[in-house]
Structures are given as structure tokens and as C-alpha cells.
Amino acid sequence: MTRFTVAIDGPAAAGKGTISKAVAAHFGFAHLDTGLLYRAVGAKVLAGGDPVASAKSLTEQDLQGNLRTQEVAEAASRVAVLPYVRAALFEFQREFAARDGGAVLDGRDIGTVICPDAQVKLYVTASAEVRAERRYLELTENSMDVTRADVLADVKARDKRDSERAEAPLKPADDAVIIDTSDLSIGDAVARAVSAIDARR
Ligand code: DC
Numbered sequence: 698m699t700r701f702t703v704a705i706d707g708p709a710a711a712g713k714g715t716i717s718k719a720v721a722a723h724f725g726f727a728h729l730d731t732g733l734l735y736r737a738v739g740a741k742v743l744a745g746g747d748p749v750a751s752a753k754s755l756t757e758q759d760l761q762g763n764l765r766t767q768e769v770a771e772a773a774s775r776v777a778v779l780p781y782v783r784a785a786l787f788e789f790q791r792e793f794a795a796r797d798g799g800a801v802l803d804g805r806d807i808g809t810v811i812c813p814d815a816q817v818k819l820y821v822t823a824s825a826e827v828r829a830e831r832r833y834l835e836l837t838e839n840s841m842d843v844t845r846a847d848v849l850a851d852v853k854a855r856d857k858r859d860s861e862r863a864e865a866p867l868k869p870a871d872d873a874v875i876i877d878t879s880d881l882s883i884g885d886a887v888a889r890a891v892s893a894i895d896a897r898r
Contacts, residue, residue: 704807731804739772752785808870
């Protein structure tokens, strides 16, 4: 098969990651979680690095390790407002999207900026309360010491920064299929994504 790109965008903890992995496995597509790129840059900045230099020199190695903490998420959201950081990560994402055999990329600006020509664009969302509860359960399962109120405040702060920034703000592409997972099981959300993709193949 030639190139086929699925762009999946949406706010933190809406279910993008779960849906992206399931869809990639279902269709045999490669998957890139683009949030990890920003998280890796954020982690380097927390360790004292320069944001742009860190983005330009990212390696596979930098994507390993524990990037799923609140602190790194916050740092990622901060470096993600910087145009030169976004520019430094652009080409890698474009190349990934153009690979043979199909690709799923999930993030904030895939359907709007990185792959405006993607065959399928999904925008996965849910209420801030539902997303905060999911993130809270995930963090406490991994023995992290957080409160529900802190997680909700963090989700809202990140939403605000991600959607109000000048460069590539979080928003659905005009032609995106919206999937609101607030009241959907994982299975139902994945089924909707699969049928939206089937409809374009
Ligand atoms: O999806 P995530 O929580 O791993 O993303 C972490 C941060 O990275 C998010 O708050 C904003 C930024 N990000 C972005 O600006 N553009 C993307 N395509 C993916 C993530």
C-alpha cells in the first residue's frame, strides 16, 4: 500500500493515545505519538538544556525513559509555544507521515499544520472533568502522589495554553470527524475511529 495518513488531534487525556494505538494495530499502520517529541524537549529543558537546541538534536534515546509525569507534561506544553521548537520537529513528523504502508500521528496540530492533506482527520475530545479523572487514575496507578484538584487544574491550564497559543493552536481541522469520548467506552470510541477510517479507504 502507498501512503495513507491518519491525523488524530485533541486535548490531553481525551483518549487519543489509546485510540491511535488501537487503530494502528487494526490497520497495520505505524504510529507516532508526537506529544512524546515535545515531552522529550521539555525533559531536556528541565535538565538545563536550551529548548531549540534540544529540539534540533533529539534522538531515539531521548524518547525513552519516564516522560509521562505531570512535570514533564507541563514543560512540554511550555516549549510547545515556541515557533523554533515546532519548526525543528516539523520535518521528522512529515517524513513519518509519508512512509509507505500507512501512518497514524497523534498530537495537537496534525490535521491543521503537520498533515493538512491527511486522508482521515479525527478530533478526539472529552469534558475537562472526565479527562482529569482518567489522568488522575493513571497517575495514581503509577504511584504518583497527586490530588484530583491538582490534576484538574493542570488539565485546564494545559488546555488553555495549548489552544490559545499563536503557533499551531489546538483546534479541530475543518474536515475533522469529532469523537467525544466523555460517555463512550474505549471499545466504542475505537469502533468509531475504525469506521471513520474505513469510510475513506
Ligand atoms: O499529548 P501530550 O500530553 O503528550 O502532549 C504534551 C504537550 O506537548 C502538550 O501539552 C502540547 C504539546 N504538543 C503540541 O504542542 N503539539 C503536538 N502535536 C503534540 C503535543
